[in-house]
Amino acid sequence: MxxxxxxxxxxxxxxxxxxxxxxxxxxxxxxxxxxxxxxxxxxxxxxxxxxxxxxxxxxxxxxxxxxxxxxxxxxxxxxxxxxxxxxxxxxxxxxxxxxxxxxxxxxxxxxxxWVEGECLHAHWDFPPPAKYEDPRSPYFRFRQLPVKTRIQAMERILDFHTEVQRRGYVAVDFYDGSLIYDFDKQTMKICDIDLYRKGSFTNTMGRMWGSSRFMSPEEFELGAPIDGVTNVFNLGAMAFSLLGGELDRSYTRWDAGEALYQVVIRAIDPERASRYASVAELSDAWKKAVLQDK
The missing domain is CATH 3.30.200.20 (Phosphorylase Kinase; domain 1)
Incomplete structure (x- = not known):
């Protein structure tokens, strides 16, 4: 066969x-x-x-x-x-x-x-390391955009996920493959939210669905709570992907200002209690930090 x-x-x-x-x-x-x-x-x-x-x-x-x-x-x-x-x-x-x-x-x-644009994790055309090195890669091209433009794209992502939590949902399997960026109009769209869940829940899988580059510690832990605080981590990890060194979360690889870096490093704290309590709180802190960094 x-x-x-x-x-x-x-x-x-x-x-x-x-x-x-x-x-x-x-x-x-x-x-x-x-x-x-x-x-x-x-x-x-x-x-x-x-x-x-x-x-x-x-x-x-x-x-x-x-x-x-x-x-x-x-x-x-x-x-x-x-x-x-x-x-x-x-x-x-x-x-x-x-x-x-x-x-x-x-x-x-x-x-x-149909949405015009390109997936920022087009792994079928640009598998790592091509994603990071090939000038034709959507991710590589996005990382060449001005910092201000990338900050605005991240704010679209934050605004959407603030609404996700406000409407009682938790993002699951959110990663850069969920992002479509239109380089001509400089607009960000989100796709592939099929696994988002209504209400907070308990991790019954151990390692959950998703890309480990964006997943919180609790998404690997059987019995751990999965909620808006989890999504704070996911979004902080996304910020490091769009504005920093992805898994290298050092300040030397960060392209934006120091105030914004402090916001994002708190968002990806392994200790849940040390993160922002909600996506809305993270979003507010982000926008204040952007003003500070100007």
Missing amino acids: KDKVQLELDGISFELKEPHSFEWIARLGTVFRVFDQQDSGNLSFGVLGRDGKRKFVKYAGARTIHANSLSAPAEAIHYLKSSVSIYEDLAHDTLIHLKDHFATEHGYACVFD
């Missing part, structure tokens, strides 16, 4: 572990891009609609090549279906907009407005 099969839609080739029917996608329009390198168990498409507008379609139900523990189609379908209410509850200018969702014969699809 072959490990993978090649499929084609509208002249675009992609790979799966086994054949799968995509007859349903023709009614949405013409496929112009396929994203088949995700580890979530989802397959995504860029589709040009008959109205001339582009759409982003996320689909669960096919056996993808790079799927992780969520790889079973039934599990992937469950999580994608469950994400619908999350996108609806957390609708925000910074979040990609869910237009439609529906079941197919063998899976489930979510249709989003």
Whole structure:
């Protein structure tokens, strides 16, 4: 038995572990891009609609090549279906907009407005170390932008996650692969919030989903609380990715001012009690520090 099969839609080739029917996608329009390198168990498409507008379609139900523990189609379908209410509850200018969702014969699809820009962790095109070194890498290009521009992008992320917590949700599996940056308009968008959870909860997994570069100590600890204080850490880690040395969190690798550095270093304190009590508190401290650093 072959490990993978090649499929084609509208002249675009992609790979799966086994054949799968995509007859349903023709009614949405013409496929112009396929994203088949995700580890979530989802397959995504860029589709040009008959109205001339582009759409982003996320689909669960096919056996993808790079799927992780969520790889079973039934599990992937469950999580994608469950994400619908999350996108609806957390609708925000910074979040990609869910237009439609529906079941197919063998899976489930979510249709989003297409967002111009590039994923800051395009691992399928620029795996490390290329992400950090290749001038074509979206992450590398972002890091060349003026500090003020990057601070503003981070503030969009903070504003969205302040709303996430205000509306009673906890971010899960938030990392730089969740960021789409439009270099022409200098705007940041957030995607892939499928695993965000309503309400605080207890870690029942041990190592949770996510990139270890952004995860708090409690996301590795069975029985630990996962809540807004956890997200304070996640966002501090993101700030070091966009403005510092990522995992090298020394001041020498920090591109912004000292006041802002002190805010972010507190956010990623291993001791929960030493961090800010909420994302809103972190965001307020951030904005005051930006004024101090001017």
